[in-house]
Amino acid sequence: MFRSSARRGAAVLLSAAALATLGACGAAPDQPAAGDGAKGKAQPATAASAADLGGMDALVAAAEKEGRLNVIALPPDWANYGEMIKAFQAKYPKIKVSSENPDATSADEIAAVKSRKGQTRAPDVLDLGIAFARSGAGENLFAPYKVTAWDKIPASQKDADARWYNDYGGYVSIGCDAARIPTCPQTFADLLKPEYKGKVALNGNPTKSGSAFGGVYAAALANKGSFADIQPGIDFFGQLRKSGNFIPVESTPATVEKGETPISIDWDYLNAGYAEQFKGKGVDWKTVVPADGVYAQFYSQAINKEAPNPAAARLWMEFLYSTEGQNIWLKGHARPVLLPEMTQAGTVDKDAVTKLPQVQGTPSFPASNELDQAKAVLAEKWDKALS
Numbered sequence: 001m002f003r004s005s006a007r008r009g010a011a012v013l014l015s016a017a018a019l020a021t022l023g024a025c026g027a028a029p030d031q032p033a034a035g036d037g038a039k040g041k042a043q044p045a046t047a048a049s050a051a052d053l054g055g056m057d058a059l060v061a062a063a064e065k066e067g068r069l070n071v072i073a074l075p076p077d078w079a080n081y082g083e084m085i086k087a088f089q090a091k092y093p094k095i096k097v098s099s100e101n102p103d104a105t106s107a108d109e110i111a112a113v114k115s116r117k118g119q120t121r122a123p124d125v126l127d128l129g130i131a132f133a134r135s136g137a138g139e140n141l142f143a144p145y146k147v148t149a150w151d152k153i154p155a156s157q158k159d160a161d162a163r164w165y166n167d168y169g170g171y172v173s174i175g176c177d178a179a180r181i182p183t184c185p186q187t188f189a190d191l192l193k194p195e196y197k198g199k200v201a202l203n204g205n206p207t208k209s210g211s212a213f214g215g216v217y218a219a220a221l222a223n224k225g226s227f228a229d230i231q232p233g234i235d236f237f238g239q240l241r242k243s244g245n246f247i248p249v250e251s252t253p254a255t256v257e258k259g260e261t262p263i264s265i266d267w268d269y270l271n272a273g274y275a276e277q278f279k280g281k282g283v284d285w286k287t288v289v290p291a292d293g294v295y296a297q298f299y300s301q302a303i304n305k306e307a308p309n310p311a312a313a314r315l316w317m318e319f320l321y322s323t324e325g326q327n328i329w330l331k332g333h334a335r336p337v338l339l340p341e342m343t344q345a346g347t348v349d350k351d352a353v354t355k356l357p358q359v360q361g362t363p364s365f366p367a368s369n370e371l372d373q374a375k376a377v378l379a380e381k382w383d384k385a386l387s
Contacts, residue, residue: 044311048162049146050318053311056148059318062311064094069312071097072112072123073104077253077277079168079269080332087328088319095312103252105208106132113141117306124313126302129210131375133164133300134368142302145314149321152341156365157298167320168269168334169298171289171359172218175271177262179284185263187290188222188236197244201261202237203251203270207378214297215265216382217366217374222293227366230374231381238385248386257283268357269333289359296363298337323347333357 042052044066050059063069069088076082085097100121101108106129113136116122128136136142142163147153150162158165174191176184181199185191191200206212220226220233240246249255251264256274264271271287278285301320307313319325326336330352342348366374 044314045143045307047310047314048144049150050148050314056318059311059315060092063309063315064092066309066312067095068309069095069097069316070100070121070124070307070309071316072100073102073106073109073127074099075102077270077273078102078332079329079334080273083331084320084325084328087324088316091319092315095315105204106210107208110136110141113304113306120308122306122308123304124307124309125316126304127167128164128300128302129213130166130297130300131213131371132210133159133302134371135375136302137161137163141305143305143307143310143313145303145317147317147321149338152338153321154337157337164300164302166298166337167301168329168336169296170267170269170334171357171363172214172293172295173266173268173271173287173289173357175256175264175266175274175285175287177256177259177283178286179282180259180262184286184288185290186288187292188219189292191240191245191263192243193245194243196263198247199261200240200246200263200265201249201251201255202246203264203266205250205382207375207382210297210299211267211270212265213375213378214267214295216378217297218265218290218293218295220293221295222290227364227370228373230377234378234381234385241386246386253277256285257281259283267334268359269335272333272355272357287357289357291360294359294361294363297365327352330356 044053044062047053050056053059053062074081085099089097109123109126109128110132112123137159144162146162153165174185178184185196202212202215203209204212206216216233216237217230219236220230223232223236225232237246249261251261251266253274255261256264257278268287268289275285275287301317303313303317323342326338326342327349329336330349333356335356339348
């Protein structure tokens with residue numbers, strides 16, 4: 001992974017309808033939870049639903065018996081994960097959450113699953129960029145599990161076999177420290193201006209980081225590319241690198257606060273968080289979703305098939321997709337996947353909704369084969385373009 005705000009003219013807060021688009025169009029078809037016919041008979045490692053274990057009370061008991069949950073790549077200032085972990089521990093005090101390597105990439109998460117197979121310190125759960133969720137499922141690394149809210153997750157935002165499902169999302173945005181930059185860029189085209197020499201950064205390598213991957217995809221859309229053609233995005237960053245505008249420094253909260261990355265291409269919920277985090281610390285962080293490269297994407301959750309704490313892993317998923325968990329992400333300026341359903345049900349945190357970054361238009365999403373193709377092209381051509 002890796003780790004507002006001024007808006008352009010007619011930008012408006014996403015309506016419930018537009019948010020429904022971000023959550024994908026239409027609800028999933030009703031279907032029974034997996035394993036309902038074998039209630040109480042499954043073991044945690046093979047349970048495909050809470051019902052398989054006899055219900056939520058049985059799942060909680062099994063998770064508390066394990067007493068531990070291993071998470072990885074969850075920075076506390078990323079989509080409000082700090083509060084998420086604290087809330088989970090407060091609700092289930094008998095389960096200790098071990099949070100390792102918060103700044104790890106999606107690629108690091110997959111590597112940890114593979115290298116620590118059979119070890120007690122292997123990650124139980126994963127938060128992945130969508131391309132990595134799809135590839136990990138293809139490698140049979142994840143355990144199928146349908147959370148209680150499964151039927152409420154739009155069909156296009158989850159794996160049909162329940163090996164992964166989307167969790168929260170946002171738009172690629174341009175963050176800028178107005179205290180250091182006299183005129184902040186509003187579009188990808190603006191980033192090519194000489195005044196931004198040595199100032200533009202991504203928050204990681206797009207071959208490893210889901211957010212940096214999104215930044216290159218958005219740049220492709222802004223430069224006559226498409227979901228099926230990410231090459232213009234690679235070329236754009238190659239041009240930025242040649243001009244000296246792009247710096248190969250990973251943008252993080254620390255580099256933002258120090259002024260080392262005064263312009264950062266990142267998810268809007270992270271940039272919006274920086275505005276609050278560094279207010280009063282000499283940083284005047286502004287965020288804009290560039291109209292020439294509107295790209296939105298979700299991250300995905302998955303359970304390690306070889307999780308050392310399989311019950312705790314499944315309980316964590318249940319918490320994330322509860323109303324409480326979804327609203328915690330929303331408070332972090334991220335758009336949870338159940339936001340449309342919660343808006344309709346009246347269970348959404350209305351104050352948090354009003355603070356979401358504003359966006360023009362509505363998003364569309366790449367198909368799985370387009371994501372796979374983009375990932376392959378990046379792996380082949382990114383380093384050469386930036387050399």
